[in-house]
Amino acid sequence: MGIDAALLELETLLGDRLSRAKAVRDQHAQSETHLHAGPPDAVAFPRTPIEVSDIASICARHGVPMVGWGAGTSLEGHALALHGGVTIDFSHMDQVLEIRPEDMIVRVQPGITREALNTALRDTGLFFPVDPGANASIGGMAATRASGTTAVRYGTMRDNVLALEVVLADGRVIRTGTAAPKSAAGYDLTALFVGSEGTLGLITELTLRLHGQPEAVSAAVCAFPDMGAAVNCVIETIQHGIPMARIEFLDAASVAACNAFAQMAMPLQPHLLIEFHGTEAGVAEQAERFGEIAAEHGSAGFQWAARTEDRARLWKMRHAAYRACLASRPGCQGWVTDVCVPISRLAEAVEETQADLAQSPVPGPILGHVGDGNFHAILLVDPENPAELAEAKRLSGRMADRALRLGGTVTGEHGIGFGKLGYMQAEHGEGWAVMAGIKRALDPMGLMNPGKLVRPS
Structure with missing residues (x-):
């Protein structure tokens, strides 16, 4: 039992598609923002859902944590291996499996990026509208319930994922949802996994809703x-x-x-x-x-x-805009945070945030998706200055508290990861305990992306 035995089995399964190289492990320990963690013990590059299932079975048998990895563009540390283990990189599973123009749906593997998907759809008259800005992977976008600039018209990932194939913590493979436009058959498991941040399972296939390219x-x-x-x-x-x-x-x-x-x-x-x-x-x-x-x-x-x-x-x-803000203060690091409030309270939320920033030594340009009440502050800090890091944390906390006071949420699209774990009790109350119960039911050993989203056990 343990990581060494698991890695031996995984090497037999994957060959050179299991990497223990320091450079590869360090690459998968990077975050887009201020959050950091140590590298995983190894990185696996599966090519098929069966391989993902086999990886999960081996890790479960040896009690080894598993962390899914898409394009690495998440902002709250979602894909960092807080407890070591195996990072499962889906970059080799990046194919369009089926396009059904008459049904306006597409089946894809999780590693395909949104830009690559829309390139593949270019001649169909259809497109996939969810645009978080970064060229994120579709699997990662589903796992974090991403949205972006077009959500005001086309909705978020929650509205555009019809069905999933998911590998559970013990290696079982399940399918959620169907290609039908709607269903009244039982619990909505698709919605459960969309936004679960890899804490309940590993997404290996997605059926997505498409939209007509505008004239x-x-x-x-x-x-x-x-x-x-x-x-x-x-x-x-x-x-x-x-x-x-x-x-x-x-x-x-x-x-x-x-x-x-x-x-x-x-x-x-x-x-x-x-x-x-x-x-x-x-x-x-x-x-x-x-x-x-x-x-x-x-x-x-x-x-x-x-x-x-x-x-x-x-x-x-x-x-x-993010890169532009970073360039406005050379040598700085971006502490990026977002909140979402009812649109009737958006001006109040932004103006109060601007007042905080005006009294702070840390600059923080603000931008956002005003049509759905979601805005971001890019706090520009000197990573070598503990006082500025502490001030950024304080400002981010005030934004989160303000959002809750105004009837909103501590994150409209960036998610929780481990960066915003401390706000979950305040937003959800006993609902957070219910999430932990769901996690225990599907992942009793706590191996799927441990340390993220749910209450630590």
Whole structure:
């Protein structure tokens, strides 16, 4: 029993697709943000669900922890091996298995990235809409219930995953959901695993809902005098039933960083970035109506981007905002945190956060998905300065407490991992204990991604 015996069996199973090399192990000990942990004992690279099942069976027999790995883009330490064991890297399981255009669904392996999937779908007239910004793996996006810039129209991973194949902690393989648009047959196990952060099982196949590529797309950027005006514009737009595909917010600090990084010339004010999808006539009407509402709320510098290259530049700038913020303070590290509140409380939440930041030595540009009440603060800290790290932790904690006070959640899309484990009791109360009970039922030895999401046993 133990890690050495397990690794011997895994080497027999996988050959050189089980790596104990320090460089490979260290690569799988990296995080996108401030969170760190030691490397796993080994990294496995399976190619089939049967191999994943065999890996789980071997690890279960020897009591070895298992941690799933997609693209490594998570922000709360989800894929770090806190207790050693085997990291299971799905990069070799990255195929499109079946496209069914008539049903508007696709079956994929978990290691395929969202960009690769949409490239494969390009000639079908369909696309997969969930866009978290990073080129994340689809399996990782499901495990963390990712969302992103298009969630206001197309929903999150919760809304776009129809079925899963999952390997449980003891090696059993189950299928959840079907290709049917809906079901009333029993517990919704698909929803249980979407967002479970690898603590209940390893996803080896996904059936996804697809959407039609829009006939026309138009985007715009406009400045507002303050956050309240921008949010009130969005609320009124939603109340009028105007179907926005994306609606993003950047505060003045984020705008300054993007200007410098992407050679833009936006005024140093809060900005909205908007995109509409539909027919040529529909998009034109939506754009005109939004422009009228924005003007009523004091918008300025309103610029439409109908050409593909102009839209691409606009959204490239938005997706590069994290790197732009890092570049605004050379040598810093990003302590990235997110919260989500009812949209009616969003301006209040952002303004209170900005007031905290104004009194802090740690800069923190704010941006977010204003259409669904979700925003991010990128706290820029000197990783060698303990005082700044402590201040970032304090600011992040105040954001989380504020979100709960306003009826929201401590994370709208980044997830819990182990970075936000300390807030689960406050948000869920006894519900957190129920999650621990589900974990014990499916993973009694606590081998699946231990130390994340659920109450430590």
